[in-house]
Amino acid sequence: MRARETRQTPRPQAPSGDSAPLGGLACRLIERAARRTPLSLCARLEEEWLAELAVRRGRLARLRLALGCLWASQIIAHADWHGSGAVVGAVAGHRAHAGYLPPDADWVSRRTATVLLIFAVHAALIYALWAGLASKIAAVIPESIDVTFSQELRPHPQALPPPTPKMVTPQIAMPAPQVKLDLPADPTAIQTFVPRQQRAPVPPPPPRSIQHPEIRVLGGPGPGFPDSDDYYPAFERRLGRSGVTTVSVCVDREGKLTTTPTIARSSGRPGIDRGALLLAEAGSGHYRPTLDDGRPVDSCFDFLIRFILRD
Amino acid sequence: MRMSLQTLRVLEAFLEQPAEELAGADVQRRSGLASGTLYPILLRLESAAWFVSRWERIDPMSAGRPRRRLYRLTSGGLARASAVFATFRPGVPA
Numbered sequence: 001m002r003a004r005e006t007r008q009t010p011r012p013q014a015p016s017g018d019s020a021p022l023g024g025l026a027c028r029l030i031e032r033a034a035r036r037t038p039l040s041l042c043a044r045l046e047e048e049w050l051a052e053l054a055v056r057r058g059r060l061a062r063l064r065l066a067l068g069c070l071w072a073s074q075i076i077a078h079a080d081w082h083g084s085g086a087v088v089g090a091v092a093g094h095r096a097h098a099g100y101l102p103p104d105a106d107w108v109s110r111r112t113a114t115v116l117l118i119f120a121v122h123a124a125l126i127y128a129l130w131a132g133l134a135s136k137i138a139a140v141i142p143e144s145i146d147v148t149f150s151q152e153l154r155p156h157p158q159a160l161p162p163p164t165p166k167m168v169t170p171q172i173a174m175p176a177p178q179v180k181l182d183l184p185a186d187p188t189a190i191q192t193f194v195p196r197q198q199r200a201p202v203p204p205p206p207p208r209s210i211q212h213p214e215i216r217v218l219g220g221p222g223p224g225f226p227d228s229d230d231y232y233p234a235f236e237r238r239l240g241r242s243g244v245t246t247v248s249v250c251v252d253r254e255g256k257l258t259t260t261p262t263i264a265r266s267s268g269r270p271g272i273d274r275g276a277l278l279l280a281e282a283g284s285g286h287y288r289p290t291l292d293d294g295r296p297v298d299s300c301f302d303f304l305i306r307f308i309l310r311d
Numbered sequence: 312m313r314m315s316l317q318t319l320r321v322l323e324a325f326l327e328q329p330a331e332e333l334a335g336a337d338v339q340r341r342s343g344l345a346s347g348t349l350y351p352i353l354l355r356l357e358s359a360a361w362f363v364s365r366w367e368r369i370d371p372m373s374a375g376r377p378r379r380r381l382y383r384l385t386s387g388g389l390a391r392a393s394a395v396f397a398t399f400r401p402g403v404p405a
Contacts, residue, residue: 041354044380051377052335052346068346075351235323235396239316270327 026053029066033073041076045069078110215293218301219251222288231279232307233271243267244306245276253296255287264302276305312359314395317344321352322392325362325384332381334367353382361388 030053034046049069056062236243246265250258261280266273290299312318324341325333333341339349356362363385367378384392 045350047377048335048380049350051379054376055336055379065346068348069350071345071347072350075347076354079351079355239319239323 026062026066029063030069033066033070036070036073037076045073045076074110215291217291219255219288219290219299220301220303221283222255222286224286225283226279226286228279228305228307231275231282233275236269236271236275236307237309240309241269241272242306242308243269243272244304245273246302246304247276247280248300248302249280249287250298250300251287251289252298253289255285255289257281257284257287258298259300267307272307275307279305312356312361312391317342317348318352318356319395320344321349321356322361322395325382326389326392326396329384329389332365332383334379334381336379338382356388357382360385361391 027050030049031046034042034049037045049065053062053065056065245263245267247261248264249261252258257280261277263273263277267276289296290301291297320342321338321344324338325331327341335346335349335353338344338353339346342349344352353362353364357364361384362382364380364382367381369378371377
């Protein structure tokens, strides 16, 4: 029989309204999950998980937490706590229960149960086949199957060559055209066409004043800029994280930093951002300055630094 | 102590501010782990004395919610976690 710790805090109530059914279900799942854990952890985990459930917002979030706790209880129940029974007791705050008491269902491990189940299914199948299922199947299947082929009495038509297409030229009766020409009396007279209104020549558009626009080419990383791989944060690389950080720098006409680089847009990972700042600082002197009409000038600009994992 | 990727994420969540006490929901939010993965790791690290935990000292009636379990890195746990991350190749500190 399991002794439960007397709770000093009220249990979270099932939420009201439309989320009540799922909230109650989540509570029940968590209670069930906690009961699967070792005795020394049962009361603590139930209270801890119900407290976490109370601060969750949304039905799905609560249900997800409850299902996660159910999964966690499986892992905790089958974890190798045997060598640290005293620690488990300390963890639970039950030093009196320092000895590890396995849960009721732990007399057989999950793996053993699975193997036993597989053996049982195989044994049942073998027994069923041996006891008569095979003979019943054989009785259903007829011993011989008579197959008769009916010959078609209709003579097989001889293969005839495909008919040659006959080209027929259609006979179209065209009525004879009747053309009546009213010719002038003097066929030598030449009529000249005079346009009604002669178009005035369109004056050409006035020449535009050609002004040379100021062309500005923003700067960026130039030749000799350090490789981002050398500044990839080790921890982020280990965790398989990538990221893109937008860094803002101010560079003089010689490509050297004039101020400390800052983050214009974070990647969301502090480690990635720190790596980007270090890379931007290390690139001082290797920036391509901004060009105004081809002349390098002091300027500030943003550029992207990508830390992408490569295989 | 087996250092899985998930364990490293939990440690990283605590190393952001090592003296801070975090509830399970806080660790879950920082590490991005599911609760089914998180709690066994928390218990394992606590049983190995990397963490200590205590109940939150609040009045549940006035707070309107039950007390939560708070976890904190021990000094030994902090040293060992730092040593784990120091074994990565020297470079930008994460």
